[in-house]
Amino acid sequence: MKNDVLMYENVYEILKDKIESGRLPRGSRLPSRAELCKAFGTSEKSVRRAVELLADEGFVKTEKRKRPVVAFNPVAQPRKKAPPARGTGAFVTEDTLKTGVLLCFPLIAQGLKLCQGDEWAVPQAIIDQMDPGQPVAFWRLSKRLWRFFVARTGNALALRAVDCLGYTGIDPFSGTREMREGYLESIRELFECIRQGGSFESIRFGDFSALYDFVGMAEKKAESRSGSALPVSKIDQKLTKAERYSSVYLDIISLIAVGYYKPGDRLPTHEALRKIYNVSVDTTVRAVQILQEWGVVEATPGKGIFVTMDLDGLKKLTISPGMIASHVRRFLDSLELLSLTVESVAVHAAENASASEAQELHDEIDRLWNRLYLYDLTPRVLLNFITEHIQYDAMRSIYGVIQKNQRVGRSIPNLVNPVKTAVNCELHEQCMEAVGFLMEGRPRDFARKATEMFDHTRELVIGECRRLGYWEAAMAVYDGDLLWK
Template sequence: MKNGEIKYEKFYHILKKKIVCGLLADGSRLPSRAEMCREFCTSEKTVRRVLEMLAAEGLVETRQRKRPMVTFDAAASHKRGLLSLQKADETAAADIFKTGILICYPVISYGISLCSDEGWAIPESLLEKMDPEQPKEFWRLSNQFWRFFVSRSENELILRAVDSLGLSELDPLPGTLQIREDYYEGLKKLTQVMKCGGDLNSVHFADLSSLYGFVTDEKQRGLFCRVASDSPLRLGRKELQRRISSAEEQYSRVYLDLLGLIAIGRYKPGDRLPSHEELRRAYGVSVDTTMKAVQLLKAWGIVTATRGKGIFVAMDLEAMSKIYIEPELIARHIRRYLDSLQMLSLTIEGVAAHAAAQVTAEEACSLCDSLEDVWNHAYLYQLSPVILLEFLVAHIQYDALQTIYEVILKNYHIGRSIPKLISHKKNRNNYEIHKQCLEAARILTKGDSVCFARKASEMFQHTNQLIITECKRLEYWEAAVQVYDGSVLWK
């Protein structure tokens, strides 16, 4: 069951990505089921299951005695969204622009720092193709130029979050030739400064917001900019949530979370776990999914389950620590966790400064009390970073930014589900992390938001490095980085 589950997940994601990105064109035929069985070294049952999932999403069409046919047109899908253009919502657009600054600037700076001599080939080739005399193509290539540095992080979550903002969907007004030429010279100068390791802030650009229509019309009190009808710039938070959300492996998410709750002592030997119906409601999955998760926990000897009586914890923490779990079974969750930690460590300083500006002295003191309480009286595992992150998310003022950080917060909780990664006992590393969180909170009580943000950033960066080191020690790292090839995002 374990290997079959892994093969079905990998197989599904590989085919879906090829279809959505256009590598498998609309109307093309997939290989036969027998050929796919051989290619992926899997059973016909697994192939059939994956095809059913793709068909349910409208990506393929299956018929008896015929090879599956792709029914998704990637290019047409994008064009359909642009056909029905509507006026951007002023509040949503302003919110997303401010979010874009806080997210994109540190990410782009990081992407630039990763570029070696050979790494500049792609952005330089984009610059060479930019012709100020051809405005439409000029601005399209400009978007690609900046997006390259975002994708250079090789982090799927970061790229999805930035793309989900919808800023790249905007078609700017042509502007004057002089504006385009000045901007082009600025890009060339910036590239030279970046290649030499200079200060990015030394290169200045004119304000181009008017080209994107983000200026207030005195008569209409609105925005000139028109966007696709389903753009976050029009629909705001709801559409952004839909775009940034990714499919989760429900089966493994259930057993991993239960495993984590047992590991931190939330459930002890002899305790009764929630019923299948309660698990179904809690995780938003089918009973079939919860049954598969519990079957795997039974196979490991962690729980017992008897019809009519319930599911009970059967193994203590010492015995659980000796269980070997194949890294491939949890690789996708670990990769999502690591991607979230990296995005957090890159963007948290600006976000923390923004959130801190909204915090009262009373709230800062309350944060200190909460941190002390979870360490001294209610310790289950290292919760101090979670408490701090929850506090920051609650004080973010931009809807788009809060939506992105709610995803990061949700993914941060994956850590407790990864076997042996999080210790339920206090140790030197846990104490150091708690101390850094508390120091940051005490700085906040004095009203110094800049120093607070810097201290919080240092703590999350430190935590990120500790987690990476521990994943390598537990031999999770290799399986996690192989979940997807990050270099494909920019190459």
């Protein structure tokens, strides 16, 4: 499974990071293909493709029967300049910069917290090369530095989300030498503070947003919002063929488990399933074939697909952890990304929600809990509300992926309990307390309580995955340490 996920894009990105940050200096040779395959735990095909990409973009030069040579010059290498100060490009830059604040700060803080011992050698090596007298190389190294700490979280979804913001490929304006020197000193102070047990928030950095020269929020309101959303396909991991059809049959099983479908019920047609799950008809046919083999459904040409297995039968159904490992890992990565970022995002969302919308949220949660209960939908409803009230298209795209992956949770066998339990009641109460703060116009208290609820949800899911035997297989899908080591 590891090779399915850690493909050539990840190998390419890690090698590029080492080259741009100077850890693989110009003139040095890359390790051999065999060494790279061993280091990344992947195939020679993936390594070869990654090296081809590096060569195409001028990072390395290749010769037959010789190891590639690093050709990158951090000062001379051309890059895109920051977008102009007016027009749609400026709006996109501001949207993604505001998203960067909400997304990157908590991820960097987590990476700093996790960094220990010899792990500090890499960021220290980067700042040692940050020369205020070389502004282009200085700011590029700065971005590689912060990316290291995002990667240190070991969360591939978080790293893809940050990379999709596109700032690695844009050079800001240089600023003054005095500005760069002050910035570098702040970084050194931050590192020392963290090593002494201090917090990320204790060191204040200056406002460098002017380096990207964008218009203010008030000026952009009349501009088009089109083009500001991130490419979701690049944020979310592309599913393999097996993962696509397994996601369909697992979700159908979960809907039977929670009582949405009962024995004798007719499932949607293949065409309808295709639209529901955004897959091909071939994928839905394969999914239904597997369900038939397990005795969950019966498909009759000209009549339809009918549920044949009841809840007791589902409980006896054995699905190996390896078959669902990639789905579990995607769900766990999304829960962690949500847990790390939701507090500041929830404050932002609450500040952009009206009193009537807060009341509607309260009524919807109450309706689902007391009248239409299938399983605990409360956390998902709250996440939907927060996502809908995010004002930045890029951040809303990222939370849209989290929303999509949250739905994976119900398809993991035995993870969702269709009845109200003490645990579900506790989560519901936490959520309603958060909504109460929202209705009272207390956005920070709302965000704090919502964060507690999502943190608690993640802890419960991790505990259940360990109990059900899913944890080890999910962690083996990819090695998070290879994102930064």
